[in-house]
Amino acid sequence: GAVVSQHPSWVICKSGTSVKIECRSLDFQATTMFWYRQFPKQSLMLMATSNEGSKATYEQGVEKDKFLINHASLTLSTLTVTSAHPEDSSFYICSARGGTSGSYNEQFFGPGTRLTVL
Amino acid sequence: GNSVTQMEGPVTLSEEAFLTINCTYTATGYPSLFWYVQYPGEGLQLLLKATKADDKGSNKGFEATYRKETTSFHLEKGSVQVSDSAVYFCALIYGGATNKLIFGTGTLLAVQP
Numbered sequence: 001g002a003v004v005s006q007h008p009s010w011v012i013c014k015s016g017t018s019v020k021i022e023c024r025s026l027d028f029q030a031t032t033m034f035w036y037r038q039f040p041k042q043s044l045m046l047m048a049t050s051n052e053g054s055k056a057t058y059e060q061g062v063e064k065d066k067f068l069i070n071h072a073s074l075t076l077s078t079l080t081v082t083s084a085h086p087e088d089s090s091f092y093i094c095s096a097r098g099g100t101s102g103s104y105n106e107q108f109f110g111p112g113t114r115l116t117v118l
Numbered sequence: 119g120n121s122v123t124q125m126e127g128p129v130t131l132s133e134e135a136f137l138t139i140n141c142t143y144t145a146t147g148y149p150s151l152f153w154y155v156q157y158p159g160e161g162l163q164l165l166l167k168a169t170k171a172d173d174k175g176s177n178k179g180f181e182a183t184y185r186k187e188t189t190s191f192h193l194e195k196g197s198v199q200v201s202d203s204a205v206y207f208c209a210l211i212y213g214g215a216t217n218k219l220i221f222g223t224g225t226l227l228a229v230q231p
Contacts, residue, residue, distance in 0.1 A: 004161060013167070031151070041124070041223060041224075042223055043207075043220075043221040043222060043223050044162075044207070044219075044221040045226070046218055046219070046220075056211075074208075089151075093162070094164075095161075106164055107164075107219065108161070109161035109162035109163070110161050111159060111160055111161045112161070
């Protein structure tokens with residue numbers, strides 16, 4: 001199947017700093033990318049959906065000014081956690097799909113990024 | 119609202135044992151149902167899916183049947199292997215073709231030789 005990578009796989013930062021996480025589709029063009037957050041022993045929670053070249057659509061309760069998403073090309077989306085605080089510590093997972101809206105196309109998932117804010 | 123509930127793990131089995139991981143859902147309308155698997159250090163992979171009632175999804179010896187009457191989509195395998203050790207997520211898509219996946223909490227399966 002298609003491959004999605006994330007970088008970095010883990011990051012530790014100080015409170016108040018910003019952290020950027022990259023999500024790349026390696027062998028297909030991703031018209032849509034999704035960002036999820038996972039707490040220990042809990043479900044993956046969808047944070048936002050981004051379509052290439054347009055603004056991301058955030059889920060209810062997700063602060064768009066805190067979690068900046070850029071989907072500048074068909075193979076790259078970035079999530080920037082701005083002014084990170086310890087409560088932002090989590091496992092962030094991206095997924096990507098090709099195809100067009102209006103039909104289900106399989107989402108391919110990255111391996112995740114573990115963020116720890118001290 | 120829409121949600122997925124799956125059994126808590128970890129599930130520990132001996133090789134060749136029978137596996138069942140329970141999954142039930144709450145949804146308006148008729149969702150599509152999925153099982154994803156996450157092997158250590160890797161991303162989630164689609165294991166199988168079913169898009170309407172009574173459909174059976176199957177892959178790699180795993181099966182799950184979409185039961186509308188019991189709102190369930192239990193995952194089964196007749197004989198597990200050590201290589202099946204992973205975290206298994208039940209999920210649904212709601213709202214037509216929005217592609218928004220709702221996941222259960224995941225169940226860790228550990229298969230011992």
